[in-house]
Amino acid sequence: MAAATFLSRFSVFAIVFSLAHLSGFSLAGDPFVSYIFDVSYITASPLGVPQQVIAINGKFPGPVINATTNFNVDVNVFNHLDEPLLLTWNGIEMRRNSWEDGVLGTNCAIPRNWNFTYSFQLKDQIGSFFYFPSLNFQRASGGFGPLIINNREMIPIPFHKPDGEISFMIGDWYTQNHTALRSILDSGKELGMPDGVLINGKGPFKYNSSVPDGIEYETINVDPGKTYRIRVHNVGISTSLNFRIQNHKLLLAETEGRYTAQTNFTDFDIHVGQSYSFLVTMDQNASSDYYIVASARFVNETVWQRVTGVGILHYSNSKGSASGPLPVPSTDVSHPWSVMNQQRAIKQNTSASGARPNPQGSYHYGQINITSTYFLRSMPPTMINGSLRATINGISFLNPNTPMRLADRHKVKGVYKLDFPNKPLENRPPRLDRSIINGTYKGFMQIIFQNNDTKVQSFHIDGYSFYVVAMDFGIWTEDKKGSYNNWDAISRSTVEVYPGAWTAVLMSLDNVGVWNIRVENLDRWYLGQETYIRIINPEENGKTEMSQPGNALYCGALASLQKEQQHSSATSIVNGQLNLIFSLMMVLLALVSIG
Ligand SMILES: *[C@@H]1O[C@H](CO)[C@@H](O)[C@H](O)[C@H]1NC(C)=O
Ligand SMILES: *[C@@H]1O[C@H](CO)[C@@H](O)[C@H](O)[C@H]1NC(C)=O
Ligand SMILES: *[C@@H]1O[C@H](CO)[C@@H](O)[C@H](O)[C@H]1NC(C)=O
Ligand SMILES: *[C@@H]1O[C@H](CO)[C@@H](O)[C@H](O)[C@H]1NC(C)=O
Ligand SMILES: *[C@@H]1O[C@H](CO)[C@@H](O)[C@H](O)[C@H]1NC(C)=O
Ligand SMILES: *[C@@H]1O[C@H](CO)[C@@H](O)[C@H](O)[C@H]1NC(C)=O
Ligand SMILES: *[C@@H]1O[C@H](CO)[C@@H](O)[C@H](O)[C@H]1NC(C)=O
Numbered sequence: 037m038a039a040a041t042f043l044s045r046f047s048v049f050a051i052v053f054s055l056a057h058l059s060g061f062s063l064a065g066d067p068f069v070s071y072i073f074d075v076s077y078i079t080a081s082p083l084g085v086p087q088q089v090i091a092i093n094g095k096f097p098g099p100v101i102n103a104t105t106n107f108n109v110d111v112n113v114f115n116h117l118d119e120p121l122l123l124t125w126n127g128i129e130m131r132r133n134s135w136e137d138g139v140l141g142t143n144c145a146i147p148r149n150w151n152f153t154y155s156f157q158l159k160d161q162i163g164s165f166f167y168f169p170s171l172n173f174q175r176a177s178g179g180f181g182p183l184i185i186n187n188r189e190m191i192p193i194p195f196h197k198p199d200g201e202i203s204f205m206i207g208d209w210y211t212q213n214h215t216a217l218r219s220i221l222d223s224g225k226e227l228g229m230p231d232g233v234l235i236n237g238k239g240p241f242k243y244n245s246s247v248p249d250g251i252e253y254e255t256i257n258v259d260p261g262k263t264y265r266i267r268v269h270n271v272g273i274s275t276s277l278n279f280r281i282q283n284h285k286l287l288l289a290e291t292e293g294r295y296t297a298q299t300n301f302t303d304f305d306i307h308v309g310q311s312y313s314f315l316v317t318m319d320q321n322a323s324s325d326y327y328i329v330a331s332a333r334f335v336n337e338t339v340w341q342r343v344t345g346v347g348i349l350h351y352s353n354s355k356g357s358a359s360g361p362l363p364v365p366s367t368d369v370s371h372p373w374s375v376m377n378q379q380r381a382i383k384q385n386t387s388a389s390g391a392r393p394n395p396q397g398s399y400h401y402g403q404i405n406i407t408s409t410y411f412l413r414s415m416p417p418t419m420i421n422g423s424l425r426a427t428i429n430g431i432s433f434l435n436p437n438t439p440m441r442l443a444d445r446h447k448v449k450g451v452y453k454l455d456f457p458n459k460p461l462e463n464r465p466p467r468l469d470r471s472i473i474n475g476t477y478k479g480f481m482q483i484i485f486q487n488n489d490t491k492v493q494s495f496h497i498d499g500y501s502f503y504v505v506a507m508d509f510g511i512w513t514e515d516k517k518g519s520y521n522n523w524d525a526i527s528r529s530t531v532e533v534y535p536g537a538w539t540a541v542l543m544s545l546d547n548v549g550v551w552n553i554r555v556e557n558l559d560r561w562y563l564g565q566e567t568y569i570r571i572i573n574p575e576e577n578g579k580t581e582m583s584q585p586g587n588a589l590y591c592g593a594l595a596s597l598q599k600e601q602q603h604s605s606a607t608s609i610v611n612g613q614l615n616l617i618f619s620l621m622m623v624l625l626a627l628v629s630i631g
């Protein structure tokens with residue numbers, strides 16, 4: 037216990053300094069932040085039932101990674117779970133650097149009791165993102181946390197500097213842990229209704245007698261008249277959530293790295309894997325506290341009432357606790373058109389600067405010719421070779437034993453195939469395969485996500501953001517191109533696709549590497565609904581892609597290249613702390629000598 041306290045106190049703070057040349061990891065002359073993440077189980081009872089959750093430095097959710105455009109980030113991850121671990125960075129573009137992406141197709145898993153230092157630069161990005169464990173359904177037990185990229189000083193943000201910032205990690209939750217949930221899926225069953233919705237790792241406020249006593253709920257303390265930037269991430273398993281704060285407007289300001297045209301909403305649908313920033317002004321009279329609600333969407337909301345997440349917004353001059361019924365969403369999911377209209381209303385602010393001084397609208401994506409089209413159709417899970425699997429274009433993905441780019445570099449053949457079909461093959465039965473998309477470097481790809489499953493799905497592409505040019509019900513056809521938003525579509529990395537509907541996105545293939553394309557709904561992802569896209573500069577000149585990092589782990593066909601690691605976890609953590617202290621001392625010494 038003492039060791040854990042020492043660790044969390046110590047490693048939550050990060051070292052930031054511009055004397056990057058002092059560090060061996062530095063990728064450029066930009067500042068860097070460095071974190072130590074000790075990933076382990078702790079016992080928590082978010083819904084009143086004790087269970088093992090995945091904590092980082094003893095915290096659930098994990099600590100915020102707070103950095104600025106162009107910063108170099110080091111995260112030294114110690115795996116103290118009882119199974120392999122990878123952390124992935126949802127929405128981070130990892131320019132030229134799929135080596136640090138943290139998914140099984142490009143990285144060997146960190147074995148238990150081992151550590152691995154992710155080391156990457158946040159290129160040309162701003163905004164709100166999050167990290168989570170990508171293997172074995174672990175996200176269902178926690179291990180997630182916010183990742184913020186601030187604007188550089190010189191680049192204006194398109195609103196007044198907020199008086200404060202608050203992150204919300206919202207998500208559906210089961211009282212069974214990820215191994216138990218995995219075995220339900222392995223046995224061919226669906227997970228069924230979750231046991232609750234958590235807000236920042238906490239259960240619901242007792243808003244009426246249906247909520248059991250003694251549940252710890254989230255309270256957000258605010259001052260009247262102030263405006264806060266609220267970042268909300270759906271880190272759940274598979275449930276779309278409607279987020280709202282009683283009596284308060286949510287002014288949408290940013291979506292996964294793009295400033296939006298600012299628009300007021302009373303409530304907002306946030307699908308699994310999505311991130312948003314809202315500006316919220318504390319303009320109410322504080323006659324009482326206010327409810328913060330995250331409720332299930334696109335389900336029978338009457339039945340799902342009991343899994344509603346409820347927190348409390350508490351003004352410093354509040355005159356009493358919140359009471360009465362919860363506020364309800366402004367749109368009714370029985371009118372799916374009206375619901376889709378909210379998502380269609382998300383437009384980029386074309387005159388705002390993003391990560392660079394030039395306006396976001398200066399990249400005229402609508403004038404670029406499409407060089408290839410992939411029509412990706414997801415179907416409800418089906419039996420393949422005796423087990424329940426989920427597919428895209430009839431393929432249920434099998435992860436290669438050797439990560440793909442590592443296999444390329446070490447000339448291991450036959451690990452994967454570049455033959456992912458560009459549309460469903462109607463006459464071929466669904467199959468398991470290691471098939472990925474052959475992307476053309478510098479091409480301009482159109483991807484149509486067509487959802488033939490029965491639930492809302494969100495699709496995500498690692499290493500990229502894409503323009504969401506249209507979505508509609510029915511089946512996509514070529515003539516739908518006429519309806520595309522070619523001017524101010526939002527660019528993001530996770531987009532929802534309604535059941536029986538399609539979403540069209542455009543993407544410039546400028547980031548070399550091998551990148552995961554997945555459904556963010558964990559149950560379908562676990563059953564194989566993912567693939568990768570490989571984008572390689574045919575003239576391999578050593579500049580368009582970073583070289584394999586020195587600490588890359590080896591596995592699969594290359595396992596024999598892996599050196600043994602110190603297994604004594606305690607020793608390695610203490611060494612980590614000593615290294616931190618040492619680097620701090622070096623900085624102080626350098627400052628003293630400069631001074
Ligand atoms: C997960 O739950 C199963 C079944 O309840 C239990 O046997 C197992 O120990 C739990 N695992 C962890 C890591 O808590
Ligand atoms: C992140 O760091 C910036 C300064 O670099 C600070 O203004 C901001 O409050 C920090 N945000 C969080 C959430 O820690
Ligand atoms: C493991 O942590 C130690 C510090 O404790 C660090 O020196 C080493 O580079 C880390 N290993 C990897 C593979 O990143
Ligand atoms: C709890 O509140 C919800 C509405 O917010 C209502 O539907 C439900 O009937 C209430 N339950 C009880 C036991 O009062
Ligand atoms: C949003 O709502 C707030 C509070 O009602 C109002 O002051 C503000 O002008 C609105 N902003 C926009 C862009 O509509
Ligand atoms: C505070 O606002 C609420 C809701 O807008 C209103 O019902 C109430 O009368 C107001 N109270 C005071 C003291 O102004
Ligand atoms: C939701 O479930 C309730 C209770 O089972 C049922 O009465 C109602 O018809 C359902 N609503 C819809 C829209 O299916």
Ligand SMILES: *[C@@H]1O[C@H](CO)[C@@H](O)[C@H](O)[C@H]1NC(C)=O
Nearest residue numbers: 194296297298385387388389
């Ligand atoms: C767009 O950004 C500019 C700053 O460049 C800002 O002045 C303007 O209010 C923003 N427009 C909207 C609709 O959010």
Ligand SMILES: *[C@@H]1O[C@H](CO)[C@@H](O)[C@H](O)[C@H]1NC(C)=O
Nearest residue numbers: 400402403404405406407480
């Ligand atoms: C796009 O395609 C059209 C018609 O095929 C062609 O005329 C035009 O030059 C192309 N534009 C670019 C920028 O390649």
Ligand SMILES: *[C@@H]1O[C@H](CO)[C@@H](O)[C@H](O)[C@H]1NC(C)=O
Nearest residue numbers: 420421422465466467468469
């Ligand atoms: C089923 O498994 C067998 C043996 O592992 C394999 O040869 C076959 O290709 C698999 N079938 C499908 C549809 O993937």
Ligand SMILES: *[C@@H]1O[C@H](CO)[C@@H](O)[C@H](O)[C@H]1NC(C)=O
Nearest residue numbers: 453454455474475476477574
């Ligand atoms: C992948 O696409 C490139 C063109 O971008 C082509 O030259 C190459 O032959 C393709 N590879 C395979 C295996 O289809």
Ligand SMILES: *[C@@H]1O[C@H](CO)[C@@H](O)[C@H](O)[C@H]1NC(C)=O
Nearest residue numbers: 487488489490491535536537
């Ligand atoms: C799935 O496809 C079938 C056959 O094309 C169609 O009848 C059905 O309505 C579709 N379902 C959804 C949810 O898209």
